[in-house]
Amino acid sequence: MEKxxxxxxxxxxxxxxxxxxxxxxxxxxxxxxGSLGRxxxxxxxxxxxxxxxxxxxxxxxxxxxxxxxxxxxxxxRFLFINLGLLMLIAFVPFPTVxxxxxAWGGNGEAAALAYGxxxxxxxxxxxxxWRYAAWxxxxxxxxxxxxxxSGISRAYLPGPFMYGGxxxxxxxxxxxxxxxxxxxxxxxxxxxSFFGSDEAAET
Amino acid sequence: MEKxxxxxxxxxxxxxxxxxxxxxxxxxxxxxxGSLGRxxxxxxxxxxxxxxxxxxxxxxxxxxxxxxxxxxxxxxRFLFINLGLLMLIAFVPFPTVxxxxxAWGGNGEAAALAYGxxxxxxxxxxxxxWRYAAWxxxxxxxxxxxxxxSGISRAYLPGPFMYGGxxxxxxxxxxxxxxxxxxxxxxxxxxxSFFGSDEAAET
Amino acid sequence: MEKxxxxxxxxxxxxxxxxxxxxxxxxxxxxxxGSLGRxxxxxxxxxxxxxxxxxxxxxxxxxxxxxxxxxxxxxxRFLFINLGLLMLIAFVPFPTVxxxxxAWGGNGEAAALAYGxxxxxxxxxxxxxWRYAAWxxxxxxxxxxxxxxSGISRAYLPGPFMYGGxxxxxxxxxxxxxxxxxxxxxxxxxxxSFFGSDEAAET
Amino acid sequence: MEKxxxxxxxxxxxxxxxxxxxxxxxxxxxxxxGSLGRxxxxxxxxxxxxxxxxxxxxxxxxxxxxxxxxxxxxxxRFLFINLGLLMLIAFVPFPTVxxxxxAWGGNGEAAALAYGxxxxxxxxxxxxxWRYAAWxxxxxxxxxxxxxxSGISRAYLPGPFMYGGxxxxxxxxxxxxxxxxxxxxxxxxxxxSFFGSDEAAET
Numbered sequence: 098m099e100k101x102x103x104x105x106x107x108x109x110x111x112x113x114x115x116x117x118x119x120x121x122x123x124x125x126x127x128x129x130x131g132s133l134g135r136x137x138x139x140x141x142x143x144x145x146x147x148x149x150x151x152x153x154x155x156x157x158x159x160x161x162x163x164x165x166x167x168x169x170x171x172x173x174r175f176l177f178i179n180l181g182l183l184m185l186i187a188f189v190p191f192p193t194v195x196x197x198x199x200a201w202g203g204n205g206e207a208a209a210l211a212y213g214x215x216x217x218x219x220x221x222x223x224x225x226x227w228r229y230a231a232w233x234x235x236x237x238x239x240x241x242x243x244x245x246x247s248g249i250s251r252a253y254l255p256g257p258f259m260y261g262g263x264x265x266x267x268x269x270x271x272x273x274x275x276x277x278x279x280x281x282x283x284x285x286x287x288x289x290s291f292f293g294s295d296e297a298a299e300t
Numbered sequence: 301m302e303k304x305x306x307x308x309x310x311x312x313x314x315x316x317x318x319x320x321x322x323x324x325x326x327x328x329x330x331x332x333x334g335s336l337g338r339x340x341x342x343x344x345x346x347x348x349x350x351x352x353x354x355x356x357x358x359x360x361x362x363x364x365x366x367x368x369x370x371x372x373x374x375x376x377r378f379l380f381i382n383l384g385l386l387m388l389i390a391f392v393p394f395p396t397v398x399x400x401x402x403a404w405g406g407n408g409e410a411a412a413l414a415y416g417x418x419x420x421x422x423x424x425x426x427x428x429x430w431r432y433a434a435w436x437x438x439x440x441x442x443x444x445x446x447x448x449x450s451g452i453s454r455a456y457l458p459g460p461f462m463y464g465g466x467x468x469x470x471x472x473x474x475x476x477x478x479x480x481x482x483x484x485x486x487x488x489x490x491x492x493s494f495f496g497s498d499e500a501a502e503t
Numbered sequence: 504m505e506k507x508x509x510x511x512x513x514x515x516x517x518x519x520x521x522x523x524x525x526x527x528x529x530x531x532x533x534x535x536x537g538s539l540g541r542x543x544x545x546x547x548x549x550x551x552x553x554x555x556x557x558x559x560x561x562x563x564x565x566x567x568x569x570x571x572x573x574x575x576x577x578x579x580r581f582l583f584i585n586l587g588l589l590m591l592i593a594f595v596p597f598p599t600v601x602x603x604x605x606a607w608g609g610n611g612e613a614a615a616l617a618y619g620x621x622x623x624x625x626x627x628x629x630x631x632x633w634r635y636a637a638w639x640x641x642x643x644x645x646x647x648x649x650x651x652x653s654g655i656s657r658a659y660l661p662g663p664f665m666y667g668g669x670x671x672x673x674x675x676x677x678x679x680x681x682x683x684x685x686x687x688x689x690x691x692x693x694x695x696s697f698f699g700s701d702e703a704a705e706t
Numbered sequence: 707m708e709k710x711x712x713x714x715x716x717x718x719x720x721x722x723x724x725x726x727x728x729x730x731x732x733x734x735x736x737x738x739x740g741s742l743g744r745x746x747x748x749x750x751x752x753x754x755x756x757x758x759x760x761x762x763x764x765x766x767x768x769x770x771x772x773x774x775x776x777x778x779x780x781x782x783r784f785l786f787i788n789l790g791l792l793m794l795i796a797f798v799p800f801p802t803v804x805x806x807x808x809a810w811g812g813n814g815e816a817a818a819l820a821y822g823x824x825x826x827x828x829x830x831x832x833x834x835x836w837r838y839a840a841w842x843x844x845x846x847x848x849x850x851x852x853x854x855x856s857g858i859s860r861a862y863l864p865g866p867f868m869y870g871g872x873x874x875x876x877x878x879x880x881x882x883x884x885x886x887x888x889x890x891x892x893x894x895x896x897x898x899s900f901f902g903s904d905e906a907a908e909t
Contacts, residue, residue, distance in 0.1 A: 102717070102771060108305070109721030112312030116320065116390045117725065124397045133398070133407035137414055148387065155383040162305060174899045180764040184757065187725045194733045195742070204742035211746055290377045311508070315515030319523065319593045327600045336601070336610035340617055351590065358586040365508060493580045514711070518718030522726065522796045530803045539804070539813035543820055554793065561789040568711060696783045 103179065104165055110183045111158040114190060118150050121194040145279060146197035150189055152282040153216065157186060157223070163249055164227050169238035178229055182222040188215060196275055205271025213264025213274060220256035227253055306382065307368055313386045314361040317393060321353050324397040348482065349400035353392055355485040356419065360389060360426070366452055367430050372441035381432055385425040391418060399478055408474025416467025416477060423459035430456055509585065510571055516589045517564040520596060524556050527600040551685065552603035556595055558688040559622065563592060563629070569655055570633050575644035584632045591625040602681055611677025619670025619680060626662035633659055712788065713774055719792045720767040723799060727759050730803040754888060755806035759798055761891040762825065766795060766832070772858055773836050778847035787835045794828040805884055814880025822873025822883060829865035836862055 122143045125136035161182075168175075192212040199208035230236040231246055259281055267274035325346045328339035364385075395415040402411035433439040434449055462484055470477035528549045531542035567588075574581075598618040605614035636642040637652055665687055673680035731752045734745035770791075777784075801821040808817035839845040840855055868890055876883035 102713070104305070105308070105714070106717050106721055106767065108309050109312060109718060110725055112309055113316055113722055113725040114728075115386075116313055116316040117729070119317075119390055119393050120320070120323070120729070122394045124394070124401065127407065132410070133402055134410035134413075137398075137410055147391070151387045151390065152383070155380075155386070158309065159379065176768065177764075177895045177899055180761070180895075183724075183764070184760045187728055187760065188756070190728050191731045191733070195746075198733065199742055204736065207741070207743035207746055210743075286380045286383075290380055307508070308511070311512050312515060315512055316519055318589075319516055319519040322520075322593055322596050323523070323526070325597045327597070327604065330610065334610075335613070336605055337613035337616075340601075340613055350594070354590045354593065355586070358583075358589070361512065362582065489583045489586075493583055510711070511714070514715050515718060518715055519722055521792075522719055522722040525723075525796055525799050526726070526729070528800045530800070530807065533813065538816070539808055540816035540819075543804075543816055553797070557793045557796065558789070561786075561792070564715065565785065692786045692789075696786055 100165065100168060100171055103171060103176065104162075107161060107179065107183060108158070110187055111154060111161070114187045115151050115154045115158075117190050118147050118154075118193055121190060121197055122147060142201050143197040145275070146193050146200070149196075149275075149279040149282055150193040152286065153278070154186060154189060156282060156285050157219065160223060160253070164223075164230065167238060167241045167246060167249065168230055168236050169241070170236050172236065175226070175230060175236060178222065178226045182219065182226055185215060185219040185222060189219075196278075200271050200275040205275075206267055209267035209271040209274040210264060212278065213260060213267060216278065217257055217260040217264055220253075220260050223256060224253050303368065303371060303374055306374060306379070307365075310364060310382065310386060311361070313390055314357060314364070317390045318354050318357045318361075320393050321350050321357075321396055324393060324400055325350060345404050346400040348478070349396050349403070352399075352478075352482040352485055353396040355489065356481070357389060357392060359485060359488050360422065363426060363456070367426075367433065370441060370444045370449060370452065371433055371439050372444070373439050375439065378429070378433060378439060381425065381429045385422065385429055388418060388422040388425060392422075399481075403474050403478040408478075409470055412470035412474040412477040413467060415481065416463060416470060419481065420460055420463040420467055423456075423463050426459060427456050506571065506574060506577055509577060509582065510568075513567060513585065513589060514564070516593055517560060517567070520593045521557050521560045521564075523596050524553050524560075524599055527596060527603055528553060548607050549603040551681070552599050552606070555602075555681075555685040555688055556599040558692065559684070560592060560595060562688060562691050563625065566629060566659070570629075570636065573644060573647045573652055573655065574636055574642050575647070576642050578642065581632070581636060581642055584628065584635055588625065588628040588632055591621060591628060594621060595625075602684075606677050606681040611681075612673055615673035615677040615680040616670060618684065619666060619673060622684065623663055623666040623670055626659075626666050629662060630659050709774065709777060709780055712780060712785070713771075716770060716788065716792060717767070719796055720763060720770070723796045724760050724763045724767075726799050727756050727763075727802055730799060730806055731756060751810050752806040754884070755802050755809070758805075758884075758888040758891060759802040761895065762887070763795060763798060765891060765894050766828065769832060769862070773832075773839065776847060776850045776855060776858065777839055777845050778850070779845050781845065784835070784838060784845055787831065787838055791828065791831040791835055794824060794831060797824060798828075805887075809880050809884040814884075815876055818876035818880040818883040819873060821887065822869060822876060825887065826866055826869040826873055829862075829869050832865060833862050 122140065125131075125133065125140070127133060127136060192208075192215045195208040196212045199205055200212075227249060231250060234241070237246065260278075263274055263277035263281060266277055325343065328334075328336065328343070330336060330339060395411075395418045398411040399415045402408055403415075430452060434453060437444070440449065463481075466477055466480035466484060469480055528546065531537075531539065531546070533539060533542060598614075598621045601614040602618045605611055606618075633655060637656060640647070643652065666684075669680055669683035669687060672683055731749065734740075734742065734749070736742060736745060801817075801824045804817040805821045808814055809821075836858060840859060843850070846855065869887075872883055872886035872890065875886055
């Protein structure tokens with residue numbers, strides 16, 4: 098299995114999962130005399146959930162490339178850890194609908210738990226993928242930069258804890274939990290935009 | 301992040317968003333004795349909305365490449381501006397259904413406003429993406445053609461105003477607004493077909 | 504616009520349109536005591552429609568590559584003719600559902616007409632795309648093989664007539680028309696498998 | 707038809723089919739006072755079916771590449787055998803829904819038979835694709851490794867029998883049949899992870 102083909106397949110799954118998210122936004126069926134404008138405003142939890150999941154999948158795609166940029170070869174275990182990761186990414190649209198429909202209603206707890214559990218396991222798989230490849234330089238490029246390698250190891254560590262924490266918050270307040278998932282994504286975008294710009298890569 | 305990979309991911313989102321549009325066309329459920337032919341003709345707003353959005357996404361894909369052709373490197377901010385743009389492109393199928401179902405009925409105003417607002421924000425993001433990259437030649441190729449660069453800057457400027465204008469028309473006539481979105485797309489196709497043919501690129 | 508990127512985008516649309524076809528096959532909702540096996544057998548028109556459209560899109564994808572193999576450059580008109588072609592390909596899932604649900608029932612005529620009209624217009628666009636590129640060698644590779652070029656011109660000519668003819672048959676018998684669309688696809692697969700094998704291309 | 711383009715198109719269909727699987731998981735509509743958490747737990751057959759099909763499609767994608775790695779050229783018959791294979795892969799989401807909804811209920815037999823028949827025919831097509839290419843070295847690379855070639859021939863042979871056997875089990879117990887499909891996938895992942903790691907490929 099060449100690395101390039103594995104990347105292209107993974108990119109495809111990331112892109113399709115992100116684009117399928119829009120199908121979760123239900124077009125309102127209006128009652129006689131109902132106002133479409135009002136119905137569209139009432140869909141705000143769907144827009145929030147769409148934005149949260151799209152950003153989160155986008156960030157995970159960026160991270161996936163950070164991993165693959167350091168990889169020089171692949172083996173079957175790496176292949177299947179990656180397949181497990183993709184299975185979770187492709188699953189995200191389902192808990193996203195749950196979050197959109199139920200997080201701000203009476204069943205918010207289960208919805209936020211389902212969403213958060215999915216993201217937490219995904220973050221665990223990311224750590225597994227990276228640590229399997231980086232352990233003892235197993236699959237790294239011969240010229241992989243040790244500073245960047247240990248930087249990635251450090252950067253991935255808090256992911257499962259952050260998502261796991263935001264998930265546990267759902268037991269107290271599903272709304273706060275849902276807001277935290279968005280905050281995590283926005284914080285990541287913000288911090289890497291302001292502090293990571295020097296990593297610009299020439300083509 | 302290499303530019304090629306970013307392009308491939310973006311292309312995937314454009315292609316999927318455009319192809320998902322067909323799912324908005326609802327297959328008619330016929331009453332006893334109903335005519336399928338008649339029901340299919342009554343779906344003309346869906347065909348119009350499909351054509352408008354497909355062309356618009358296609359044109360935005362062409363513009364996305366004009367931007368990337370001038371780009372030599374990327375940074376994290378550029379990456380996330382692009383992700384925001386893709387989030388909007390992938391969202392287009394939703395307001396397209398609204399336009400198809402409601403633009404020519406009693407709730408046309410909200411539908412056309414939702415559609416137009418999406419396209420207007422998308423056009424703003426295109427300007428942001430381009431101006432971020434082109435400002436002070438920040439991310440441009442060293443050999444980027446200054447004439448083409450300033451040509452793109454000029455060409456992208458009217459986009460938000462045109463879409464914003466067509467959106468405001470919805471307050472007076474949703475039907476006219478919907479027609480304008482199609483007209484903008486057809487005008488773009490027509491003008492670049494007749495005046496832009498000399499830009500033919502060798503492989 | 505580089506040719507490679509245009510091909511990749513087109514390939515994406517072909518692949519997605521073909522894969523979305525499966526969504527048209529409705530999972531049966533069983534009545535109390537209903538037999539799933541029987542319900543699945545009753546879905547045979549859906550399987551036929553799926554097979555017909557998948558093969559047809561696959562064949563059109565093969566033809567699309569025959570065109571692009573002879574192309575050396577592109578221009579804006581070619582770009583938009585291609586976009587029109589893709590808009591039709593991405594539309595195919597809709598008439599496919601119509602064919603699956605209605606071709607073998609009381610409303611077969613409109614369903615087969617809608618399906619056939621889509622394929623006929625698609626075939627016309629294929630001719631337009633090719634003839635625009637080949638006219639006076641406008642966009643052909645400098646080393647394009649004249650024998651292959653005139654072979655493609657001849658091969659594409661009958662498409663609109665075959666599909667148009669099969670469409671008109673719907674006025675007499677929608678079932679025969681639906682069978683003809685499948686027969687055309689199978690005939691193409693069969694004839695190029697048995698007579699075209701010498702065109703094997705080295706990598 | 708160049709091999710690279712055929713691979714890219716095939717990869718697209720594999721990726722899209724796998725990602726569409728998530729659409730089969732129906733978001734529960736709760737009765738007044740219903741518990742979402744309970745409803746989500748009751749969906750376990752959907753999660754199982756999702757995991758089984760995602761893994762199976764992933765494994766088939768890995769195998770597809772094993773074939774293509776040995777291929778040096780293509781011909782029209784190979785092209786259409788591959789198209790038939792893709793038609794089956796893209797069909798998998800449909801029997802997956804059947805398995806999810808019906809395998810653990812009163813209509814399990816037909817659901818498991820439909821699922822198993824699809825996988826069995828897919829495995830037959832895989833053998834056909836490979837044996838057509840490998841027969842008398844018809845389409846193999848000139849430098850194809852004879853050991854690897856006969857290894858693939860041996861490895862693909864049991865596929866149809868394993869899937870066919872698991873399908874027949876449905877006549878006795880649909881639940882056991884469904885469990886076997888998952889077991890086959892997990893066994894494949896496990897065995898190639900533990901015994902196949904030395905096949906690591908440098909980039």
